[in-house]
Amino acid sequence: MNPIIVDAPPADGTMPILLSRYAECTIWLARYMERIENLARLIDVTETFVRSGSTMNGWQSIIQINADEDRFFARHADATEESVVGFYVTDRENPNSIASIAHAARENARALRPLISTEMWTQLNIFTNTVRALSATDIRSSNLSALCARLKQECQTHHGITEGTFYRDQAWLFYLIGRNLERGDQITRLIDIKYHTLLPSVAGVGSEVDIGQWTAVLRSAAAYHAFRRVVSGEMTPGAVAGFLLKNDGFPRSLSTCLRQLHWAVGHLRTDYGLKHGYAAAERIEELRATLAEQTVKDIILRGLHEFLDWVQRELRHVQGEIAQAFWPPMEPPPPPAPAQSQSQA
């Protein structure tokens, strides 16, 4: 697709210009910060699982979620707490560690410095410096929960500062697109991995242990109280998965992420005349419809894992279509598969 040449900026000069590169960096900044928060949540809940002694090799599940088996086992013989936590928090050789992602977030923020507020930059800079200074002591199991809480809080601080200071133009919409793409992706990964590790045998389902585990999953997504408030009756795996997938009021549910994603892509068109996003918008609509027209029971019956896998693939296509629309390669013609130029966990 050839970019359209706009001959002159609008006469009133009100239409802010957004470089394609800035849009791309904005999406990735949002994704990386969201990814760090989710990783911290995951480590936290895994630590809880393992401490309660009820899961077979809980640490391995983080490696599965991130599809890092090859990279991890090339370096470590066993998935122990020490090796996994080191791998995902401080190991700079691992592109999916918090230290690496924080670095990548800061590099994107550095490219965006002409755009973002000084407060956003300063907090990110301090955060990245802190993360990169973490030592083996900081990630010992006695400190781990506190560390995860701190990491989550820093990410939330970032979101808060961004909410409060980031100028509202197209860049803000791209930021929301990045955040919701990542959040939607991560919630499906969390459900996928936990659903299966928590269903080791038919006998275990519905037992005391099982309920405790699902409580922990909900807590890791900050969903426990909301779930209790709105879902009456038993805490079944189906009810939990259904809540995390389809509850429209919960900010981290898949349906909420998709709704906000759709909203942001739609506003690129209505508020800024950026019509190229139609392919991504259509795909999101399709995703939303597919999610809305099935009950969670249907989804589980047809195969939860396959469904979640499909959602993740569709979200990757959305990212690819947005890239194609707003930062198309100049030459040669675009490859058929949607490309994601930065690392995807």
Next chain:
Amino acid sequence: MSDLIDRDTARRAGLFVAYDTPDFFCELMNRKDAPPDSLALVRERLSHFDLPELRQRAGAAEAELYNLGITFTVYTDRDAIDRILPFDLIPHVLTAAEWDHVERGVRQRVTAINHFLWDIYHEKRILKDGIIPAELVLGNPNYRPEMEGLDVPGGVYVHINGTDIVRDGDGRFLVLEDNARTPSGVSYVIENRHMMLRVMPDLAAGLDLMPVDEYGLRLRHALAEVAPQGVTDPQVVLLSPGIYNSAYFEHVFLAREMGVPLVEGRDLVVESGRVYMRTVAGLRPVHSIYRRLNDDFLDPQVFNPDSMLGVPGLVDAYRRGNVTIANAIGTGVADDKAVYAYMPRIIRYYLSEEPILSNVDTHICAEAEGLAYTLANLDRLVVKPVGESGGYGLIIGPHATQAELDDFRVKLLADPSNYISQPVISLSVCPTLCEAGVEARHVDLRPFAVTGRSTWVLPGGLSRVALRKGSLVVNSSQGGGSKDTWVLAS
């Protein structure tokens, strides 16, 4: 002397008890005549600080710089992309009269440089008249034949100029170097002022300091003024090599102060001889480019073919008059250290005026006389390679060992035309917070001149300070720091 008396003396004399610089000119402490009242007031206020207090404030400033990531990359430090340019919180102060002199001198010099560049890329009168050797100009690696016959808008080649100025033992202002390519450092001038007013509000209170905040607006106006003819609402951009460039912080700062997009080469595209930037809404025209990229990297079709930083076709668009590049291509010939030696003659030639600011005496080793003099006085001179910047590759005779001098003599004889020599200037000093207390350190000054339809000089400029005792090299790449520069309005 007992400890008690010592401390008592210290308290009365304040911060400057151990400060003694009989050999050097010091703006604040040793002006060789009575300081003006406003200056005496600064000195008086400073002397009431005690060392722990000053250190505590310096610590606060450093922490703030670190958190803000206001930094300067040093290429040798591979691990860290960021490094702080140390900030010293005792200001470098100039009086209104001094500034008037410097400002007029800078303006005169920039005007002459622009005349010179127009001439050498058009009629070459100055070469024909034998004022400056033709070979020195036409054979200069920074001379760009691509610029011949190109009429740049307003005749302006050097839109942004930095003039490096020092003061000698008598306080005389001397130009050490012109920076007519892509001079950096102006962001520190403005950031240092903000920092100063936050950390030392009691020092500046009530003083009539000339403001530095309007730089970005002035620059944007100037770049709009020199946009291609017929463009009513020119789009200005700042072209940066990207986040790994040592001055990226400054590029961001200036883009924000000017309110223009910061672009990299890959954001720009040339189609049908016009320059566009890639935006989420498609391609948008660009008319004026403030580039912070050297000539060599601007356009792989014309210069370095391996450059990934530039924009293919940019020079063609430029030659067609569809875009303005600031500074123009080929200005490096004007700030060459060998051409520098001719600058007083260049000023007289084009402006029929005497230079307001003098050069440092300069011996050109390309000339037999200059080489002979340099060789005979190597231990007393500063010898600089003409093609280097940032304080690299120079030798300071009085500070060098015999072995170093011998080595250098060989290098000099192997390639004499690569060198100039100058006497060692007894550089002026400023009180500076050091490990042992407040001590004298050498400083220089780089005022920035912005030229569109006319030339405006930012009051003050970048004051760099050599943090190592006795060191004469103030460059940030060589362990220098910076100070806020105060120009007293009255």
